[in-house]
Amino acid sequence: MSPLHASRSTPATLAPFPEHSSESPLSIHDVTVAYHSKPVLWDVDYDAPAAALVAIVGPNGAGKSTLIKASLGLTPIASGRVEFWGEPYSKARRRVGYVPQRESVDWEFPVSALDVVCMGRYASIGWFRPVRRADRDAAMECLQRLGLADLAQRQISQLSGGQQQRVFIARALAQQADLYLMDEPLAGVDATTEKVIIDVLRNLRSQGKTVLVVHHDLQTVPEYFDHALLLNARVVAAGPVKDVFTPANLTRTYGGRLTALDEAAEALARAERGDPLEGRPSTRRSATP
Amino acid sequence: MNDTGLNTVWHDLWLTLTLQGGSASRWVLVAATLLGASCGIVGTFAVLRKRAMMSDALSHATLPGIATAYLAWTALGRDGRSLPVLLLGAALSGVLGVLATQAIIRFSRLREDAAIGAVLSVFFGVGVVLMSVIQSLSTGTQGGLHHFILGQAAAMTSDDARLIAIAGGAAVLIATLLHKEFRLVTFDGAFAQVQGWPVSLIDLVMMALVVIVTVVGLQAVGVVLIVALLVIPAAAARLWTDRLGRMLVIAALIGGVSAYVGVAISAVAHNTPTGAAIVLCAGAAFGVSLLFAPRRGLLARSLDLARLRLRIACEHALDAMLEHADGRYDSHDIARSVRSPLARALLPHSLRRWGWARQTSDGLVLSEAGRARAKAQRDAIAAWHGYLDVTGAAHPGGGRPSADAVEHVLSPRMVEEILRATAKVSELPSGGASRERAAP
Numbered sequence: 001m002s003p004l005h006a007s008r009s010t011p012a013t014l015a016p017f018p019e020h021s022s023e024s025p026l027s028i029h030d031v032t033v034a035y036h037s038k039p040v041l042w043d044v045d046y047d048a049p050a051a052a053l054v055a056i057v058g059p060n061g062a063g064k065s066t067l068i069k070a071s072l073g074l075t076p077i078a079s080g081r082v083e084f085w086g087e088p089y090s091k092a093r094r095r096v097g098y099v100p101q102r103e104s105v106d107w108e109f110p111v112s113a114l115d116v117v118c119m120g121r122y123a124s125i126g127w128f129r130p131v132r133r134a135d136r137d138a139a140m141e142c143l144q145r146l147g148l149a150d151l152a153q154r155q156i157s158q159l160s161g162g163q164q165q166r167v168f169i170a171r172a173l174a175q176q177a178d179l180y181l182m183d184e185p186l187a188g189v190d191a192t193t194e195k196v197i198i199d200v201l202r203n204l205r206s207q208g209k210t211v212l213v214v215h216h217d218l219q220t221v222p223e224y225f226d227h228a229l230l231l232n233a234r235v236v237a238a239g240p241v242k243d244v245f246t247p248a249n250l251t252r253t254y255g256g257r258l259t260a261l262d263e264a265a266e267a268l269a270r271a272e273r274g275d276p277l278e279g280r281p282s283t284r285r286s287a288t289p
Numbered sequence: 290m291n292d293t294g295l296n297t298v299w300h301d302l303w304l305t306l307t308l309q310g311g312s313a314s315r316w317v318l319v320a321a322t323l324l325g326a327s328c329g330i331v332g333t334f335a336v337l338r339k340r341a342m343m344s345d346a347l348s349h350a351t352l353p354g355i356a357t358a359y360l361a362w363t364a365l366g367r368d369g370r371s372l373p374v375l376l377l378g379a380a381l382s383g384v385l386g387v388l389a390t391q392a393i394i395r396f397s398r399l400r401e402d403a404a405i406g407a408v409l410s411v412f413f414g415v416g417v418v419l420m421s422v423i424q425s426l427s428t429g430t431q432g433g434l435h436h437f438i439l440g441q442a443a444a445m446t447s448d449d450a451r452l453i454a455i456a457g458g459a460a461v462l463i464a465t466l467l468h469k470e471f472r473l474v475t476f477d478g479a480f481a482q483v484q485g486w487p488v489s490l491i492d493l494v495m496m497a498l499v500v501i502v503t504v505v506g507l508q509a510v511g512v513v514l515i516v517a518l519l520v521i522p523a524a525a526a527r528l529w530t531d532r533l534g535r536m537l538v539i540a541a542l543i544g545g546v547s548a549y550v551g552v553a554i555s556a557v558a559h560n561t562p563t564g565a566a567i568v569l570c571a572g573a574a575f576g577v578s579l580l581f582a583p584r585r586g587l588l589a590r591s592l593d594l595a596r597l598r599l600r601i602a603c604e605h606a607l608d609a610m611l612e613h614a615d616g617r618y619d620s621h622d623i624a625r626s627v628r629s630p631l632a633r634a635l636l637p638h639s640l641r642r643w644g645w646a647r648q649t650s651d652g653l654v655l656s657e658a659g660r661a662r663a664k665a666q667r668d669a670i671a672a673w674h675g676y677l678d679v680t681g682a683a684h685p686g687g688g689r690p691s692a693d694a695v696e697h698v699l700s701p702r703m704v705e706e707i708l709r710a711t712a713k714v715s716e717l718p719s720g721g722a723s724r725e726r727a728a729p
Contacts, residue, residue: 069479072483073482073483093485096483100479104477104479106476109475109476109533110531110536111476112531112532116476119473119476122470122484123484123485125469127470128466131469155531171480175484
């Protein structure tokens with residue numbers, strides 16, 4: 001551990017921060033991000049390992065999406081810097097693929113699934129030139145890998161949520177990147193889609209690529225991912241899932257509101273305030289649409 | 290108007306439309322057509338970028354600029370009616386209006402619609418006041434300036450027409466060249482930025498094209514109605530297609546033809562402002578699209594709905610027929626589950642056509658396909674009820690099917706999926722995560 005890190009008052013139970021190296025596909029150096037002077041990310045320091053599937057987990061508002069957006073220059077960074085293979089993003093963007101949240105676009109837009117995937121090729125096509133046949137073929141292959149070849153010509157609003165999510169992943173594949181940043185690619189998808197997507201991600205890893213995924217389903221983290229970044233404005237823990245995915249770390253990440261006991265206490269507090277949802281367990285509430 | 294008069298008008302309109310030297314000069318017609326086509330193309334991107342109302346603010350905000358340019362140029366001792374000068378003034382004050390709107394949205398808590406409403410009316414009001422000042426200052430010499438409000442193509446000189454044709458053609462050319470870039474930025478600006486495209490610059494070019502076609506269109510279409518030429522062709526084209534490329538072509542066609550026919554009509558009927566005539570033509574095209582467009586048109590949608598209703602009626606009928614051991618069609622049973630008399634009248638024919646029933650000497654009975662279909666339906670309904678039951682979601686009927694129904698009816702794969710869903714709802718370690726998971 002470098003002197004800089006040692007001087008920080010980090011609890012001893014945390015996994016040690018890895019050394020920054022230019023080998024790492026993504027190095028985040030002491031990044032702080034603030035919206036209107038309210039900090040969203042505090043002093044985040046992280047090195048993504050090569051050839052790995054990394055889950056970024058944390059409660060709502062932990063800054064998971066912000067971390068991805070800040071890394072890609074979509075959100076301004078208050079302090080710190082981000083490097084890709086030791087270079088700034090502007091020099092590495094051809095090697096980085098991005099999957100935004102599904103809600104970030106208007107799915108009524110008049111384009112087909114194939115049209116959207118072709119957009120992943122636009123940067124390599126360049127200014128003014130139209131989409132070539134070779135690009136279309138490459139895009140088609142990406143759709144195929146996500147099991148969507150039959151739906152290539154469909155207008156995107158006529159796809160299910162899971163299919164739309166897969167179109168976005170296919171678009172990122174069409175970028176032919178070495179590092180992929182995905183913002184909740186598994187949010188709201190059905191079991192079959194989840195399996196298809198995970199297979200694609202594993203395939204990327206076996207090709208030596210790194211995929212960072214903002215993920216919500218804690219249950220599946222150990223099964224799907226080999227690394228995890230536990231985030232709650234600060235990095236709570238980072239490293240191999242088996243080392244960092246411990247009840248203690250999770251409790252710290254989620255502010256201790258993880259256990260049934262905490263939920264019961266919350267429900268009682270609500271009942272005392274006369275809240276109409278008094279006393280009902282939260283799982284029951286969540287099941288009613 | 291007597292018969293001969295009417296015939297003359299039609300003849301004149303025919304000559305004008307066929308460029309045989311009717312009431313409008315060829316250059317004016319060419320300019321209007323190019324203007325309409327470029328408005329269709331530029332308007333398509335503006336509508337998809339949700340800037341239709343912003344374009345309205347822009348066009349209304351040009352009026353004070355036109356008046357100010359006239360006053361300033363006249364004060365300098367030149368001819369205030371010079372079109373390039375007026376259009377420059379229009380562009381400057383139009384852009385100022387858009388910037389004012391953006392500033393209001395940014396620095397107040399007002400939403401876009403309120404900001405646009407305020408800016409649009411204030412600028413337009415200032416413009417109208419300045420126009421009346423001009424009228425009182427120099428009686429008679431303001432000739433033509435009031436045409437900018439509602440549009441009068443006849444007021445165009447052939448130089449004016451050439452300027453408009455060139456600007457419209459240039460807008461079409463730029464939009465064609467940058468089609469791919471516009472498509473990307475309009476659909477997903479963040480993704481474009483991550484790829485390294487200068488999103489703000491591309492956006493600026495798109496906005497500049499809106500300014501150009503708006504400003505050059507003012508003389509022919511007018512401050513009040515130019516936005517219609519941007520929005521209506523795009524809106525109508527969207528009803529005909531799901532592809533941006535085709536939408537652009539259709540919008541250009543609708544815009545071009547509307548402008549062409551509108552100019553001809555207003556040239557022949559001298560009291561009709563051109564803007565109104567053009568917008569009426571575009572409006573007619575929109576009305577036709579709304580009614581008759583395939584799949585999205587009202588007609589196609591009502592046919593689809595009728596077909597769906599008939600299908601549901603058939604499924605109810607199949608279920609009723611399955612109740613009888615011989616699978617016969619009992620119109621009393623059917624009447625209980627199928628309420629619509631029209632559907633009941635069509636049912637026997639549809640059941641035969643889809644192969645679910647056949648005609649025998651005893652009347653209509655279930656075919657093998659119909660029996661299988663009816664059974665499959667029941668299985669699906671039971672599975673659905675089972676799912677609702679297991680996940681604890683509200684049951685539509687209020688009742689709860691027995692637990693063993695789920696066991697016997699569902700396929701092993703479905704049971705597995707249902708159990709998985711159940712586990713997700715009730716066993717997750719994190720209350721927060723399970724909530725998000727369960728609420729689709």
